[in-house]
Amino acid sequence: xxxxxQSPTHLIKTRGQHVTLRCSPISGHKSxxxxxxxxxxxxxxxxxxxxxxxxxxxxxxxxFSARQFPNYSSELNVNALLLGDSALYLCASSxxxxxxxxxxxxxxxxxxxxx
Amino acid sequence: xxxxxxxxxxxxVPEGAIVSLNCTYSNSAFQYFMxxxxxxxxxxxxxxxxxxSGNKEDGRFTAQVDKSSKYISLxxxxxxxxxxxxxxxxxxxxxxxxxKLTFGQGTILTVHP
Numbered sequence: 001x002x003x004x005x006q007s008p009t010h011l012i013k014t015r016g017q018h019v020t021l022r023c024s025p026i027s028g029h030k031s032x033x034x035x036x037x038x039x040x041x042x043x044x045x046x047x048x049x050x051x052x053x054x055x056x057x058x059x060x061x062x063x064f065s066a067r068q069f070p071n072y073s074s075e076l077n078v079n080a081l082l083l084g085d086s087a088l089y090l091c092a093s094s095x096x097x098x099x100x101x102x103x104x105x106x107x108x109x110x111x112x113x114x115x
Numbered sequence: 116x117x118x119x120x121x122x123x124x125x126x127x128v129p130e131g132a133i134v135s136l137n138c139t140y141s142n143s144a145f146q147y148f149m150x151x152x153x154x155x156x157x158x159x160x161x162x163x164x165x166x167x168s169g170n171k172e173d174g175r176f177t178a179q180v181d182k183s184s185k186y187i188s189l190x191x192x193x194x195x196x197x198x199x200x201x202x203x204x205x206x207x208x209x210x211x212x213x214x215k216l217t218f219g220q221g222t223i224l225t226v227h228p
Binding site: 035041048103105 | 119121123147149151156157158159160161164203205214215216217218219220221
């Protein structure tokens with residue numbers, strides 16, 4: 001079975017630009033979460049979506065937004081990129097909300113570099 | 116004060132050693148506890164998952180939770196060079212907040228032959 005897939009794997013953008021990152025959850029998983037991992041730190045929670053609705057938001061500015069599609073895939077959008085947005089962006093899926101308190105399974109992330 | 120504290124190491128041990136990794140937390144709402152392993156340039160991989168105080172064993176790995184002390188541990192027996200990675204503890208209160216994990220900083224482990 002395919003795990004969580006993310007695209008692209010690497011991305012280089014310039015300050016002020018916009019970026020869209022994509023995620024496909026494990027088949028059957030309806031919950032998707034996004035995390036930012038800066039080098040040398042643990043991942044930081046950005047968003048959780050379940051059944052296309054936002055169920056949680058971390059302490060990130062409004063430049064960060066996300067959405068979930070009917071097939072449960074998800075996009076993370078970041079506007080007006082700053083140098084500090086350079087990080088590994090991780091997507092995770094789980095059966096959470098479907099009657100299970102199941103753990104999150106992560107993809108390999110998109111490494112974003114802002115120059 | 117961070118909600119979850121984890122010694123970043125780095126930790127270097129010889130092959131075959133017993134490794135102990137630890138996290139402390141301050142929020143008593145945390146009810147579910149996970150350990151992830153992250154290799155370089157990869158996403159975190161789930162190792163252990165538990166929700167009660169006590170020990171849970173899976174092969175060479177043992178997760179230990181002490182809710183009264185707000186302290187969790189991961190023990191690795193007979194460590195192998197392939198165990199060299201960053202180990203992350205992750206906690207959540209569950210329920211509607213289940214998708215929100217709070218991670219420790221991660222401990223970098225190197226097991227040398």
